[in-house]
Amino acid sequence: xxxxxxxxxxxxxxDDFQALTxxxxxxxxxxxxxxxxxxxxRLKDHPExxxxxxxxxxxxxxxIETEKQDPGSPESVRLFFKAPPxxxxxxxxxGVLHEGLDxxxxxxxxxxxxxxxxxxxxxxxxxxxxxxxxxxMLGRIKRKVAASAALKA
Amino acid sequence: MSYPVEQxxxxxxxxxxxxxxxxxxxxxxxxxxALADGKLVVVESDEDVLLYETGHIPGSVxxxxxxxxxxxxxxxxxxxxxxxxxxxxxxxSRDSTVVIYGDKSNWWAAYALWVFTLFGHEDVxxxxxxxxxxxxxxxxxxxxxxxxxxxxxxxxERKDAPIRAFKEDVLAHFGKPLIDVRSPEExxxxxxxxxxxxxxxxxxxxxxxxAASIPWARAAAEDGTYRNRxxxxxxxxxxxxxxxxxxxxxxxxxxxxxxHTWFALKYLLGFDTVRNYDGSWxxxxxxxxxxxxxxxxxxxxxx
Numbered sequence: 001x002x003x004x005x006x007x008x009x010x011x012x013x014x015d016d017f018q019a020l021t022x023x024x025x026x027x028x029x030x031x032x033x034x035x036x037x038x039x040x041x042r043l044k045d046h047p048e049x050x051x052x053x054x055x056x057x058x059x060x061x062x063x064i065e066t067e068k069q070d071p072g073s074p075e076s077v078r079l080f081f082k083a084p085p086x087x088x089x090x091x092x093x094x095g096v097l098h099e100g101l102d103x104x105x106x107x108x109x110x111x112x113x114x115x116x117x118x119x120x121x122x123x124x125x126x127x128x129x130x131x132x133x134x135x136x137m138l139g140r141i142k143r144k145v146a147a148s149a150a151l152k153a
Numbered sequence: 154m155s156y157p158v159e160q161x162x163x164x165x166x167x168x169x170x171x172x173x174x175x176x177x178x179x180x181x182x183x184x185x186x187a188l189a190d191g192k193l194v195v196v197e198s199d200e201d202v203l204l205y206e207t208g209h210i211p212g213s214v215x216x217x218x219x220x221x222x223x224x225x226x227x228x229x230x231x232x233x234x235x236x237x238x239x240x241x242x243x244x245x246s247r248d249s250t251v252v253i254y255g256d257k258s259n260w261w262a263a264y265a266l267w268v269f270t271l272f273g274h275e276d277v278x279x280x281x282x283x284x285x286x287x288x289x290x291x292x293x294x295x296x297x298x299x300x301x302x303x304x305x306x307x308x309x310e311r312k313d314a315p316i317r318a319f320k321e322d323v324l325a326h327f328g329k330p331l332i333d334v335r336s337p338e339e340x341x342x343x344x345x346x347x348x349x350x351x352x353x354x355x356x357x358x359x360x361x362x363x364a365a366s367i368p369w370a371r372a373a374a375e376d377g378t379y380r381n382r383x384x385x386x387x388x389x390x391x392x393x394x395x396x397x398x399x400x401x402x403x404x405x406x407x408x409x410x411x412x413h414t415w416f417a418l419k420y421l422l423g424f425d426t427v428r429n430y431d432g433s434w435x436x437x438x439x440x441x442x443x444x445x446x447x448x449x450x451x452x453x454x455x456x
Contacts, residue, residue: 087204090201
């Protein structure tokens with residue numbers, strides 16, 4: 001798989017990871033975990049609006065919303081994640097997906113290859129099991145985006 | 154034992170009180186400068202490979218179960234050479250007192266302690282209550298990078314037989330007690346993985362015939378410390394039906410949760426022969442011509 005099918009922001013993140021040694025990749029993932037934005041208040045107080053990704057080893061909840069910047073432009077998809085601070089690996093994955101996908105259109109997100117997490121070069125360091133959690137996180141986002149797009153079609 | 158052993162009422166009831174230290178004891182030792190000369194080394198071992206980096210006990214070093222202790226090619230633990238290199242890099246000498254702590258009631262810390270024991274490291278102890286208790290008590294945490302002075306550690310051959318069981322050992326063990334420490338859903342075969350954890354690829358759900366079901370976390374109190382001796386006896390002698398002198402094998406999914414139970418049986422209740430079957434359900438559940446039992450009943454010794 002090449003990076004060419006990835007949206008620009010995500011491709012840049014993948015390039016950053018690939019340029020690093022394994023310990024540095026873990027450090028970068030830690031930085032992504034610290035950079036994951038807090039939920040907005042309207043979602044913070046409504047946990048029922050978020051869905052749990054049960055494949056993740058630690059509790060991870062997410063949801064999506066769509067918005068239009070101006071009447072003529074296509075809708076962009078906003079991503080929201082919640083994961084506890086004591087689960088930095090899970091938060092780090094969420095941070096990568098947030099920075100790489102937030103604000104893109106539905107077709108752009110749906111075009112991301114399902115096995116994109118493998119490109120980060122973390123499988124050996126964080127165990128294949130955790131990689132499955134991240135793949136599941138991406139899968140859940142894509143399913144929700146597809147369902148939301150289908151509703152509007 | 155190279156560092157003074159903690160004395161308190163709870164620990165003294167255990168068979169080997171020298172295997173545990175309390176958070177108070179460790180805090181006092183750190184305040185007294187215990188880490189300065191490498192006689193005491195504090196190790197954090199967590200499930201999450203990044204958790205240590207978010208904050209750890211000042212002066213502690215990290216050992217990761219997956220990247221440091223496992224050999225990915227052989228599905229085995231590292232050999233004596235790799236272990237010696239790891240220990241030396243972490244500032245651990247053969248005569249160091251090593252105190253290990255971690256997340257989730259010391260689940261992974263107990264696993265690391267068990268691996269240290271495979272190499273016969275003499276003085277290795279668990280911090281009772283682990284990381285969560287230390288933090289809940291508001292004790293010192295730092296993100297400062299620990300830079301241990303490299304130590305010398307001899308290449309010691311790993312000795313598996315006394316505390317590690319392989320599949321063949323378990324097949325030969327039938328008729329003697331087995332403890333299954335997984336969740337009730339995994340034990341009955343309703344599911345092959347932990348609740349809220351991903352599927353890990355066992356083809357069959359159930360348990361090793363005759364195994365008693367005592368989920369590992371029942372040995373821990375709400376604050377993550379081990380339950381007291383009386384409570385542990387009620388659990389393992391009462392409920393599981395173990396008798397003094399029994400030869401016991403504990404297992405879970407890959408041998409991590411059962412390390413926590415192994416520690417309780419070996420050091421807190423004093424069973425001489427306790428082995429951890431680290432192949433556990435990911436091996437047994439998939440193995441050809443190996444019998445399982447389904448449902449809540451323990452089942453009978455296979456003919």
